[in-house]
Amino acid sequence: MPSTPPLIHVDHVSRDYRLGETTIRAVNDLSLEICSGEFLALLGSSGSGKSTLLNLMAGLDRPTSGAIHVQEKNLAALDSQGLARYRRETVGMVFQSFNLLPRMTLEENVELPLRLAEIDRSERSRRVAQALDRVRLGARSKHRPSELSGGEQQRGALARALVNQPTILFADEPTGNLDSTTGEQILLLLREIQDTLGMTIIMVTHERPLAERFANRIAVLSDGKLIDHFAMQTGARA
Amino acid sequence: MKLRDLSELAARNLREAILRNSLTTLGVAVGVASLVAMLSLGVGLQTLASDRLTKSGLFDAVFVTSRREFRGPGSDGPRKSSATTPKENPKPLDEDARQKFAALPNVVDVYPQIRFFTDVRFDNNTYSTNVLGVPESSRSASAFDGITGKYFSSSTAEEAILQQDFAKDLSPQPASLVGKEITLRYAERRALSSDEIAKEKDIDAQLDAMMSGGISIVSREKKLRIVGVIESDPSAGIGGFGGGRVFLPIRVAEQLHAAQANDVQDFVRGGGNGKPTYAALTIRVKNPKDVLKVEDAIKKQGFNAFSLLDAARSLRLVFTVFDLFLGLFGSLALTVASLGIINTLVMAILERRREIGVLKALGATDGDVRSLFFAEAGAMGVVGGLFGVTLGWLIGQALTYGTTIYLRRQDLPGVKISYVPWWLAASAILFAVAVSLAAGLYPASRAAKLNPVEALRYE
Ligand SMILES: Nc1ncnc2c1ncn2[C@@H]1O[C@H](COP(=O)(O)OP(=O)(O)OP(=O)(O)O)[C@@H](O)[C@H]1O
Ligand SMILES: [Mg+2]
Numbered sequence: 001m002p003s004t005p006p007l008i009h010v011d012h013v014s015r016d017y018r019l020g021e022t023t024i025r026a027v028n029d030l031s032l033e034i035c036s037g038e039f040l041a042l043l044g045s046s047g048s049g050k051s052t053l054l055n056l057m058a059g060l061d062r063p064t065s066g067a068i069h070v071q072e073k074n075l076a077a078l079d080s081q082g083l084a085r086y087r088r089e090t091v092g093m094v095f096q097s098f099n100l101l102p103r104m105t106l107e108e109n110v111e112l113p114l115r116l117a118e119i120d121r122s123e124r125s126r127r128v129a130q131a132l133d134r135v136r137l138g139a140r141s142k143h144r145p146s147e148l149s150g151g152e153q154q155r156g157a158l159a160r161a162l163v164n165q166p167t168i169l170f171a172d173e174p175t176g177n178l179d180s181t182t183g184e185q186i187l188l189l190l191r192e193i194q195d196t197l198g199m200t201i202i203m204v205t206h207e208r209p210l211a212e213r214f215a216n217r218i219a220v221l222s223d224g225k226l227i228d229h230f231a232m233q234t235g236a237r238a
Numbered sequence: 239m240k241l242r243d244l245s246e247l248a249a250r251n252l253r254e255a256i257l258r259n260s261l262t263t264l265g266v267a268v269g270v271a272s273l274v275a276m277l278s279l280g281v282g283l284q285t286l287a288s289d290r291l292t293k294s295g296l297f298d299a300v301f302v303t304s305r306r307e308f309r310g311p312g313s314d315g316p317r318k319s320s321a322t323t324p325k326e327n328p329k330p331l332d333e334d335a336r337q338k339f340a341a342l343p344n345v346v347d348v349y350p351q352i353r354f355f356t357d358v359r360f361d362n363n364t365y366s367t368n369v370l371g372v373p374e375s376s377r378s379a380s381a382f383d384g385i386t387g388k389y390f391s392s393s394t395a396e397e398a399i400l401q402q403d404f405a406k407d408l409s410p411q412p413a414s415l416v417g418k419e420i421t422l423r424y425a426e427r428r429a430l431s432s433d434e435i436a437k438e439k440d441i442d443a444q445l446d447a448m449m450s451g452g453i454s455i456v457s458r459e460k461k462l463r464i465v466g467v468i469e470s471d472p473s474a475g476i477g478g479f480g481g482g483r484v485f486l487p488i489r490v491a492e493q494l495h496a497a498q499a500n501d502v503q504d505f506v507r508g509g510g511n512g513k514p515t516y517a518a519l520t521i522r523v524k525n526p527k528d529v530l531k532v533e534d535a536i537k538k539q540g541f542n543a544f545s546l547l548d549a550a551r552s553l554r555l556v557f558t559v560f561d562l563f564l565g566l567f568g569s570l571a572l573t574v575a576s577l578g579i580i581n582t583l584v585m586a587i588l589e590r591r592r593e594i595g596v597l598k599a600l601g602a603t604d605g606d607v608r609s610l611f612f613a614e615a616g617a618m619g620v621v622g623g624l625f626g627v628t629l630g631w632l633i634g635q636a637l638t639y640g641t642t643i644y645l646r647r648q649d650l651p652g653v654k655i656s657y658v659p660w661w662l663a664a665s666a667i668l669f670a671v672a673v674s675l676a677a678g679l680y681p682a683s684r685a686a687k688l689n690p691v692e693a694l695r696y697e
Pocket of ligand 1: 017018019024025026044045046047048049050051052053692
C-alpha cells in the first residue's frame with residue numbers, strides 16, 4: 001500500500017480550541033495516511049479528539065497547524081467555497097443523530113445534495129431512487145424522518161451521503177444511537193458499499209468489537225494523539 | 239444552488255413555520271398598508287384640493303383693472319384729477335383690450351362682471367333678485383357639479399339657471415321649474431348721450447353730466463327658459479362677491495345692457511373716445527401654472543393684473559410637507575415591520591441551526607445559505623407588499639366611504655379622499671421588498687457565517 005500515494009494524508013495536524021486563557025489541543029500534531037478503498041475505524045475514549053479529526057478530514061473544520069492532503073490537494077489551501085465544493089463532490093457524511101431534515105420527506109432529504117450540486121432534475125429522481133434502493137428504503141421515500149425508525153433514518157442518511165457518488169464516506173458514531181442489531185445492519189451496509197462501490201470509509205466508533213469485525217484498519221486516539229494503529233487480518237472480516 | 243431550487247426551499251421553509259411567517263408577513267402588510275393608506279390620503283386630499291381650487295376659479299384666474307386711478311362716483315377727493323393721473327395716458331380697459339387678452343396664449347375666457355339687481359316675474363308673481371352673468375368657462379366649475387337639469391346649451395342661449403333658495407321661492411319643487419319660463423324686468427341703460435359727455439375734457443364735468451342723467455334708463459323685459467337649478471353660488475369664487483341667484487350666459491347678460499351699480503364708472507372710463515370700458519375683467523387661463531405668464535403679459539400691456547397664485551403656491555408647499563409627514567409615519571410602521579422580519583429570521587437561525595449545519599456538511603456554500611435566508615425575507619416582502627397595498631387601498635376606500643356617509647348626513651356631496659395611483663402601489667411593493675431584504679441582510683449573513691461543526695453539535 002505505501003507504494004501508491006495515499007488518498008488522505010494528515011500531516012502533523014493540530015487543532016486548538018481556545019477557551020478564555022486556556023487552550024485545548026483537541027488534535028495534537030497528528031499524522032495519518034489513509035489509502036483508497038480502506039475502511040478505517042477511529043477508536044478512542046470520549047474527548048480524545050476523534051470527531052475533531054473526522055471533521056478536519058471532511059473539510060468541515062480547519063486545522064490550527066499542519067496540512068491535510070486529499071487526492072494530493074491541500075484542504076488548508078482551499079477557500080470556504082472550495083471547501084464547500086470538496087464536501088459536495090468528494091465527501092459523504094453520516095452522523096450519530098442522523099440529521100435528516102424533519103421538514104422534508106426522505107426522498108427530498110436524499111435529493112438535497114443533488115440540489116446543492118445543481119444536478120439536472122431529470123437525473124435527480126433516478127439517482128435518488130437508486131440511492132434509496134441501495135439502502136433498501138425505496139418503499140419509504142415519501143415518509144418524513146419522524147415516521148421512520150432509528151435504523152431506517154440512519155439508512156436514509158446513508159443514502160443521502162451516497163447520492164452524490166463521493167470518494168470518501170465519513171461516519172461519526174453511526175451506530176451510537178442504535179441498538180446493537182440495528183447497528184450491525186448499518187455496518188453491514190457500510191461494508192457492502194465499500195465492497196461494491198470501492199468507497200473509502202472512515203468511521204468513528206466507541207465499540208471496539210464492531211470496529212474489529214468490520215474495519216480493515218483501526219486507529220486509536222488518546223488526548224489528540226494517535227497511540228495505536230494496526231490493520232485487521234483479512235480473516236477477521238469474514 | 240439554482241434559483242428554482244432556492245425558491246422551492248425558501249417556500250418550503252416559509253410554509254413549515256406558517257403561523258410565525260404569516261404573522262411576520264402580516265406585519266409587513268400592515269406596515270405597507272399604513273404607508274399606502276397615509277400616502278393615498280395625502281395624494282387624494284391633494285388631488286381633491288387642487289381639483290376644487292381649480293374649479294373654484296380662484297387659482298386659474300387673473301384679475302385685470304385699468305391703471306387709471308380708481309375713484310367712485312361720489313368721491314370727495316380733489317377734483318383736479320389731472321394731478322393724480324399718471325403722465326402717460328393709461329390704457330382703457332375696453333373691448334379692444336378684451337380681445338387682446340383673449341388672443342394671449344393659454345387664455346380660456348375673458349369676461350367682465352355683470353351683476354344687477356332686478357325684478358323677475360314668474361307665475362304672475364314678482365320677485366326681486368340679483369342676476370349674474372356666468373362665463374362659458376364656468377361650465378366645469380364645481381358649483382355646477384350637482385346641477386338639477388343642464389348647463390346652458392350655448393354661450394348665447396336665452397336660458398337661466400336658478401340658485402336653489404331662489405328656486406324654492408318660486409316653487410316648492412325646484413326641480414319642476416326646469417323647462418319653464420321666467421321674465422326678467424330690467425332697466426336698460428342707453429348711452430345715448432355718451433358722445434356729448436365725452437366731449438367734456440374735464441372728467442369731473444363728465445361725471446357731473448352723467449349724474450344728471452347722462453344715461454337714459456328704459457324699462458325692458460326678457461323671457462328666459464330655466465334649464466337648471468344649482469345648490470351653491472358659482473360666483474362666490476369668481477369675482478369674490480357672490481350673491482347671485484339667477485344666472486345667465488355672460489354674452490346674453492352683456493347684451494341686456496342692464497344698468498349696473500358701476501355703470502357710472504364705466505362711462506367715466508371711456509377715456510374720451512366714448513367707447514364703453516370695463517371696470518374689471520377676469521381672465522381665465524387653462525392651468526394655474528399659466529397664470530404668471532398671462533399676468534406678466536398683461537402688465538406689459540399696461541394694465542393692473544393680480545392673481546391668487548401665491549396662495550396656491552404656499553398651499554402646494556403645505557401639501558408637500560403634509561405628504562412628507564404622512565409618508566414618514568407610514569414608513570415608521572414599515573420599519574417596525576422590518577424589525578419583525580429581522581426577529582423572525584434570527585429566531586429561525588436559532589431554530590434551524592442544525593439544519594444550516596447539515597446543509598453546509600452536504601456542501602452548501604456560505605452564499606447558498608445566505609441566499610436562502612435572503613429569499614425567505616424577500617418572499618415575505620413581496621407577499622407582504624402585495625397584501626399591504628391591497629389592504630391600504632381597502633383602508634382608503636373605507637375612509638372614503640366613511641367620509642361620504644358623514645358628508646351625506648350633513649347634506650354635502652361625497653368626495654374621494656383617498657387615491658392610490660399605480661406608481662404608489664408599485665413603489666410601495668418595491669419599498670416593502672427593499673426593506674425586507676435589508677432586514678434579511680443581518681440574519682442571512684449570520685446564518686451564512688455559522689460554523690457547521692458547532693451547528694451540528696447544537697442540540
Ligand atoms: N468547539 C469546541 N470548543 C472547545 N472545546 C472543544 C470544542 N470542540 C471540541 N472540544 C474539545 O476537544 C476535545 C475533543 O473533542 P471531540 O469532540 O473531538 O472528542 P470525541 O473523541 O469525538 O469525543 P466523543 O467520543 O465524546 O464524541 C474535547 O476535549 C472537547 O471538549
Ligand atoms: Mg465525537
